[in-house]
Amino acid sequence: MAESLHPSFERLMAMEPLRGSAPSRATTPKSGIYLFSEGSKYLYVGRSNRIAERYRLHCGPSAKENQASFAWKLTAEVMEHKATYRKGEGRKDKILIPEFADAFRLAKERIRAMEYRFVEEADQTRQALLEAYVCIALGTPYNDFDTH
Numbered sequence: 455m456a457e458s459l460h461p462s463f464e465r466l467m468a469m470e471p472l473r474g475s476a477p478s479r480a481t482t483p484k485s486g487i488y489l490f491s492e493g494s495k496y497l498y499v500g501r502s503n504r505i506a507e508r509y510r511l512h513c514g515p516s517a518k519e520n521q522a523s524f525a526w527k528l529t530a531e532v533m534e535h536k537a538t539y540r541k542g543e544g545r546k547d548k549i550l551i552p553e554f555a556d557a558f559r560l561a562k563e564r565i566r567a568m569e570y571r572f573v574e575e576a577d578q579t580r581q582a583l584l585e586a587y588v589c590i591a592l593g594t595p596y597n598d599f600d601t602h
Contacts, residue, residue, distance in 0.1 A: 455580065459587045462573050462580075466588065471569035476514075482506040483574030487585050489592075490524065490568045496592035497568070498524045501585040505572050513565035519545040519558060527596045528561035529554060 466489060485503045489496060490512075500523075502508035511521040519526055526545060530537065533554055537543075548554045575581040589597040 456583060456587070459580070459584050462575060462584050463588055463591060466571055466573040469571045469573065471571045473569055474567055476509050477506045477570065477572065479506040482572065483576075485576045485581065486572055486574040487581060487588060488570065488572040489588065489594075490565060490570060492568055496594050498527075498596040499585055499588045499592070499594050500524070501575075501581050509570060513562045515559075515562065517562060519549045522558075522562060522565075524596060525558060525561040525565055528564065529557045532557045532561070 466487070471491070482505050484505065486505055487499060487501045488505055488508070490498045500508065500512075511517050512524050513522065517525070519529075529535075533548075535548060535554075541547075549558060573584075575584050586599065588594070589599075
């Protein structure tokens, strides 16, 4: 199965990336993986069964801190915040701090300006494997497969 992932990777990379606009629900596959990048810097890969909606949840102005995981990773990096499970240290607590809220808003704006690609993959097992394959192949710095 792993060997069959490369053609999907090639289709993803061959896609003319969207820039600065949300994908159309009419022209976007429902399920698959997606890639955010800035020029030749590939930053984050995700998977979803609602690709167009997931884009909006990553970077829409009204997206909350618990919906926009990539934006939160960028925010945590800028704010030099390490996630913990201690009371008062979680996203819902940190977003109440004006500096975190501002950094989060800027992270979502940054993501909206990024290039966005996607490729269809409906099979959930292949989708999970393809996400990992693309992360490894591109060395995306904001993906991890740590358990929490």
